Amino acid sequence: MALDRISLTGFRNHAASDLAGTTRFNLLVGENGAGKTNVLEALSLLAPGRGLRRAALAEMVRAGSETGFGVGASLAQDGEEVRLATYSESANPGRRRVRINGAEASATSLGEWLAVTWLTPSMDGLFTGPAGDRRRYMDRLALALDPQHASHAARYDAALRERNRLLTDRREPESGWLDAIEAQMVRHGSALMQGRARLVETLAVRLAEMPAEPFARPALTYNPGAPDHADGLSQALFDNRKRDRAAQRTLAGPHRDELDVVHAAKRVPAAQSSTGEQKAMLVAMTLAHAGLAAQGRAGLLLLDEVAAHLDPVRRAALFEQLRGSGAQVWMTGTELAPFDSIAGEAAVWRVSGGEVARA
Numbered sequence: 001m002a003l004d005r006i007s008l009t010g011f012r013n014h015a016a017s018d019l020a021g022t023t024r025f026n027l028l029v030g031e032n033g034a035g036k037t038n039v040l041e042a043l044s045l046l047a048p049g050r051g052l053r054r055a056a057l058a059e060m061v062r063a064g065s066e067t068g069f070g071v072g073a074s075l076a077q078d079g080e081e082v083r084l085a086t087y088s089e090s091a092n093p094g095r096r097r098v099r100i101n102g103a104e105a106s107a108t109s110l111g112e113w114l115a116v117t118w119l120t121p122s123m124d125g126l127f128t129g130p131a132g133d134r135r136r137y138m139d140r141l142a143l144a145l146d147p148q149h150a151s152h153a154a155r156y157d158a159a160l161r162e163r164n165r166l167l168t169d170r171r172e173p174e175s176g177w178l179d180a181i182e183a184q185m186v187r188h189g190s191a192l193m194q195g196r197a198r199l200v201e202t203l204a205v206r207l208a209e210m211p212a213e214p215f216a217r218p219a220l221t222y223n224p225g226a227p228d229h230a231d232g233l234s235q236a237l238f239d240n241r242k243r244d245r246a247a248q249r250t251l252a253g254p255h256r257d258e259l260d261v262v263h264a265a266k267r268v269p270a271a272q273s274s275t276g277e278q279k280a281m282l283v284a285m286t287l288a289h290a291g292l293a294a295q296g297r298a299g300l301l302l303l304d305e306v307a308a309h310l311d312p313v314r315r316a317a318l319f320e321q322l323r324g325s326g327a328q329v330w331m332t333g334t335e336l337a338p339f340d341s342i343a344g345e346a347a348v349w350r351v352s353g354g355e356v357a358r359a
């Protein structure tokens, strides 16, 4: 189960790039700004969600292009070919369309075929940045396990905004109105929290099965920002009405959840670990998630500029883990040298000025 015959049309700096003859390991090599990450981003759109840059669709359309972008790939599965495609319409650039075997489909249904996991340099600050980044990270990973997760997150956020709006109103909000909004928050918020809890729990089990070294194995704990069951969350929202009105915002709920990450062997919070250790922990979490997500589906692992940031021992260990992962792997780099020990098993693609050629 792997993607092949990948095409990018009018996507970022790619006018028309075709990649055929892919293998388990695929290396995209080229100068800065060549368009390597753009290929990974295009592949990440073959899953539900906003892709690895979380960019607006209009931003992905090639500058100067009159039409929208298109990304297509074929997936060989049990001797059959499934054609996956996603595109933006020129008339309606904000709307993403999906076709599976030529028939119109929802973006969510892409998740039935493919499990996509990625690690990019923009995630380097995950442990030191704001808690909201870690909540988004949990949600993206949970989405790969449960396609409904994103809708719970979006609906909880919408209800939370509505409650906060009422709390800042000069007039005392009607309790019936608050009841209705809080019911929405409880319904979607408890599902959201359970999805996050399940994700962290299964990820922790998977991580425990991985060797502690040379990757700095992280220990993960999910810390809910309110009781994570419906009755408890409902009661907390009700009890906090007065306090929240004084604060002019909702102080407890899944929007205050935290993901705690600790370097397991050293018992040091990830935020206080070295840059290299943080990267190694992220790699371990990415690999663990790829293993979880792939169950029964084709796994696609996108690693942007990962090899160059690891020392040779960790790099060799990464390649060894990748060989055992079963996923199709795409890695980028400005040079081929860091990939020496895996290049013999890989398809190498030279990327330059938005064009891709098989080396």
Ligand SMILES: Nc1ncnc2c1ncn2[C@@H]1O[C@H](COP(=O)(O)OP(=O)(O)OP(=O)(O)O)[C@@H](O)[C@H]1O
Pocket: 011, 012, 013, 014, 030, 031, 032, 033, 034, 035, 036, 037, 038, 039, 059, 060, 061, 062, 063, 332, 334, 351
């Ligand atoms: N909508 C767009 N239309 C045309 N070009 C775009 C568009 N969006 C981004 N680009 C261009 O794509 C290039 C960046 O490509 P990408 O991020 O894939 O580079 P890269 O090969 O991964 O480079 P690096 O090694 O520096 O990370 C930039 O030159 C950027 O200006």
